[in-house]
Amino acid sequence: MSRQKVKAERGQQTPRRAEPANARGGLxxxxTRPxxxxxxxDRxxxxxxxxxxxxxARHESIRDGHARQVGLAGIEYTILISIGHLGLDGDVNVKTIADHLHMSGAFVTTVTSKLQTLGLIEKKQDSADRRRISLAITEKGKALLRKLAPYQREINDVEFGPLSREEFQSISRILEALIDSSDxxxxxxxxxxxxxxxxxVA
Structure with missing residues (x-):
């Protein structure tokens, strides 16, 4: 085949699109979303x-530090304070906590049993559905959180110090959307x- 014919055939081939810079570098x-x-x-x-x-990683370390101040593991503290705050709006049960923290019900059940043993929460019949068990923080649990609060406020104010009110509201909405899309x-x-x-096929 002549050189002229080879060049002609090559010229008819579809030109390749330029690879993105990082792909050309081997990565x-x-x-792919623009x-x-x-x-x-994608740098x-x-x-x-x-x-x-x-x-x-840093936030989890801070959370664990809060928990250590009151003798709890990080997740125990998280579930305890969630029961306390969600309880302000009505009855709280295992599903309420699991949905709020995006955890499995079985895991929440295990941790709440530990908190009950420590006397920090109590379990009783749900006022709306007597077949369901409601969770409530005890006076001992509230006292623990009151003891922690001054220390906790100081640390949290520093950690989230860079956020304006608008940025705080915006990042809250973004995180909720990202949790849903991550699921x-x-x-x-x-x-x-x-x-x-x-x-x-061989």
Missing amino acids: PLTV ELLSDGT DFRRLVHNIFAFM KAFALQRYKSSIKEPSK
Whole structure:
């Protein structure tokens, strides 16, 4: 085949699209939505994800520090204070807490049993549905949270100090939306992981 013919055939081939900069460097994109890309790369997205990891690690350490002040594990403190605050709006049960904290009911049941043993919460019949068990914080539990509050306020005010009122409301809405979309992403991940690859025909 002549060089001229080869060049002609090559010229008829569909030109390849330019690869994003990070793909050309050997790393594939981890997102494809234009809203999450910057100059064709996912660098800003990766920075956001890694900053979320960094913040959550620090926030969990602070939460555990709050809990240690009153002799509790971090998750015990979280569930205790959630029962107290949600109880201001009416009866609270295991499902109420599980939905609020995005945890399994079985896990919440285990932790609330520990809190009951410590005398920090009590279980009684729900006023609306007598078949359901309602959770309520005891006076001992309230006293524990009152003891913690001055220390807790000082730390929390510093941790969330950079936020304006508008930013605080905005980030609250964004986090709720991201929790919902993350649940959907996790369900998709589990589904795709469960699909077996078709066996190859020899």
